[in-house]
Amino acid sequence: MAVAICSRAALLGTWRKAFPEGRICAALPATSGKDEGGGLLWLHAERRDAAGVGEWVADALRRIPHARIVVMSDAPEQVAALHALNQGARGYCHAQAAPDLLRQIGVVVGNGGMWIGPELMQRVLGSVNALLDSRGAPSGDSLSALTPRERAVAMEVSKGATNKEVARRLGITERTVKAHLAATFEKLGVRDRLELVIRVRESATRLARSVA
Amino acid sequence: MAVAICSRAALLGTWRKAFPEGRICAALPATSGKDEGGGLLWLHAERRDAAGVGEWVADALRRIPHARIVVMSDAPEQVAALHALNQGARGYCHAQAAPDLLRQIGVVVGNGGMWIGPELMQRVLGSVNALLDSRGAPSGDSLSALTPRERAVAMEVSKGATNKEVARRLGITERTVKAHLAATFEKLGVRDRLELVIRVRESATRLARSVA
DNA sequence: CCGACTATTGGACTGGTGGACAGGGTCGCC
DNA sequence: GGCGACCCTGTCCACCAGTCCAATAGTCGG
DSSP states (O other): OOEEEOSOGGGGHHHHHHOTTOEEESSOOSSOOSOOTTOEEEEEOTTOOHHHHHHHHHHHHHHSTTOEEEEEESSOOHHHHHHHHHTTOSEEEETTOOHHHHHHHHHHHHTTOOEEOHHHHHHHHHHHHHHHHHHHSTTTTSGGGSOHHHHHHHHHHHTTOOHHHHHHHHTSOHHHHHHHHHHHHHHHTOSSHHHHHHHHHHHHHHHHHHHO | OOEEEOSOGGGGHHHHHHOTTOEEESSOOSSOOSOOTTOEEEEEOTTOOHHHHHHHHHHHHHHSTTOEEEEEESSOOHHHHHHHHHTTOSEEEETTOOHHHHHHHHHHHHTTOOEEOHHHHHHHHHHHHHHHHHHHSTTTTSGGGSOHHHHHHHHHHHTTOOHHHHHHHHTSOHHHHHHHHHHHHHHHTOSSHHHHHHHHHHHHHHHHHHHO
């Protein structure tokens, strides 16, 4: 039932051992024939870059909509894995992984599961969780040094409010808002409200940097 | 080799079928005894909330550092799964999952893999990729309506630059910067640079909303 | 060729912003 | 009781930001 796509069968030594009864083809089947559901389709990334892998997966799914696709790469990359998985691949692993591991992946994916290497998994989960943590206290390291009132003002400003609006919402004078803001600028080492907002919101952006 | 922790063994009917030779204990072993490596430890979340599950996993890993932990829940929650996995759990699944599935999970985790349900996986991956996409063109839907020059100005402003600084960096007059900004405000429906920055950066924040 | 769009700049004006300087009130702690 | 926080308010002032009116010039498609 297992089918692998690779330009040179020699590149798939371990896969051959894992699935002796499997087929290795040089290219995707031209027709979307009756090669229906459930079937496992192993794609060897070869020299494709991250975007190329993603497109290949998408193309394969257009031809064989219900295929369970696992992408194998000789030089696994996290970005490539994300692209592949986002396009519908059910797994991403090293092309030279041990036959036992390949079989295990085959079982998991064949039963409707997904396989992602522990490193990528840890990285994605760690990033997501860091974001969740920092979202609970939108400042984590940034706003924790502020007094409650300063924090409240900073939060309002981060939502785009002017001093006058903050004053009205918090029931204080515009002058007081300025005072809290001045203290906040000093503590956080920013020069104006714009940098404040960027500082407060960058914790979310941190995910992008840490994942990609 | 398999060990499950649950206050009432009756709650783990399917697990019992999956691992007839397994042991079910009411609580974590008090000592960090010689119950070393490789061993699978199945924790039943019972009535713990997301944070509680995370703490439990962390506590278990402190006592048995090399345990492979899988968390089972009668009412799986994505947030709880994130907490558990972030604290070092290797898997998260439904407590009443079919014995076959539980055994499969045991194989994967026992061999160093991780198990995450397809739904959570899809959600996390989708969110991460949405973020990556929006980061490639930080405007996706926001800045795409702008002219190249307006976009450039908006990008500088989003980094915290003043009009004067933008003018210097782009080699134009401060007056021109204002003109581009005015057009940008109009197109995006924002009233000032602060809301502009929020709009540009909120694509990143979208991840938090979609994951949690 | 002409209209639509974009890029560029000028002047004048209004309102928001941030800093400087100067207070007063409450609360907890040594 | 001082002393140090945090919270609140005031005035004056320089500067920045955003808008209105107005103008020149290049590009692109009909």
